[in-house]
Amino acid sequence: MIPVLAGLDIGGTKCAVVLGVEDEKGITLVAKQSFPTPNTPDSALLIMMNELENLLLERQGLELKAIGISCGGPLDSKKGLILSPPNLPNWDRIDVISPLKERFQVPVSVQNDANACALAEWKWGAGNGTSNMIFLTFGTGMGAGFILDGRLYTGTNDMAGEVGHVRLENDGPIGYGKAGSFEGFCSGGGIARLAQMKADEWLKQGKTTSICTNRDEIATITAKSVGEAAQTGDELAKDIYRIVGQKLGRGLALLVDMLNPERIVIGSIYLRQEALLKPIVMEELRKEALSYSRNVCTIVSPGLGESVGDLAALSVAKYGLEFEG
The missing domain is CATH 3.30.420.40 (ATPase, nucleotide binding domain)
Known part of the structure; x- marks a missing residue:
């Protein structure tokens, strides 16, 4: 089985679900599915979970290791709550971690989009090898x-x-x-x-x-x-x-x-x-x-160029495994 990381990107107009496989050279995006952001958080989470399951089923031989979520702030990364970001007005104290943990039984982490991009560049991009x-x-x-x-x-x-x-x-x-x-x-x-x-x-x-x-x-x-x-x-x-x-x-x-x-x-x-x-x-x-x-x-x-946004949520999953898992 090939270990795979999953990333969920929650935006004001669209959401994306991505899968990535790491090797010694970095990370390779192996699947991506985007869709317009639904009106309600419950609908968005359900669609993301279904899309993630479909992507995993379509690619045999992958073992999901962790899920990372990138979303606009404010949020509470420790409790896994999204706290009504300006671009997501209906997302008020929404728990995004518990439903995913319950369904997929792997570590789940969330960070705001700037932190997620920082992690991606640090792990796989221009910041690789730095401490600060x-x-x-x-x-x-x-x-x-x-x-x-x-x-x-x-x-x-x-x-x-x-x-x-x-x-x-x-x-x-x-x-x-x-x-x-x-x-x-x-x-x-x-x-x-x-x-x-x-x-x-x-x-x-x-x-x-x-x-x-x-x-x-x-x-x-x-x-x-x-x-x-x-x-x-x-x-x-x-x-x-x-x-x-x-x-x-x-x-x-x-x-x-x-x-x-x-x-x-x-x-x-x-x-x-x-x-x-x-x-x-x-x-x-x-x-x-x-x-x-x-x-x-x-x-x-x-x-990582323009692909930093796609890889950001994957880096949250990676960081969660290393520091929080």
Whole structure:
């Protein structure tokens, strides 16, 4: 029998069930099934359990060793409760561990999505071999997962890593309910809001930009459209990314000075726009961070690339076996 890990990814719009097999080179995804997130937690859990059972039945010779769950926070990883995340409003104190343990009779663990991605990169990606690593989501929002002294650090009540709430400036785009926050400047929504503010000023001055041709189009600006415009040399888009890069560098400097990591892995938008952002980020980091800490820390994009999300829940299963099982 081949040992296999299972991962359940619970999102606001879709859920996924994945199976992975580990070897000396890392982990291989052997099956995946996605479906739209049902309206009720009970329905979602039932479908996920049925899908997992079907995937196992379809592939003979696999022995399920553990199940990991990745979900947006807040949550209680020790009790296995999901505590009404913003993207899952009906999931209020939902026990996601007990039903799975009862049905599959294997260890089950849950972590928020940033922690899960941190574990995946630590086990199989760009953080492999490190003892102190930080993963930053830099996608829809800005969150962090901390690997400190060779273990996942979740804090007193699983709220460690909410770096997006840190205020970097007195004013600026709103993120995590706070103007000028790390998430306000460094997230998909934050970049779009910053671009909308800048584009309005730009067009009022009679200048042109490929981000939008008139003020009626301002509301349609997205982080993706700004990134595409910046890559083609659009002056306004490049200026927006200069601001984003400076704020990202400043946020990284705080983390470097406080936690002294070996590596910081930055996902999603940084992965896609590294060529634009990295020179600006590193210049700001040189200005702001202590040299002793900065010189032992590398800043990289995910070693797992865009697949980090698929492997995140599997890494929660792996971590549960090693540290909680």
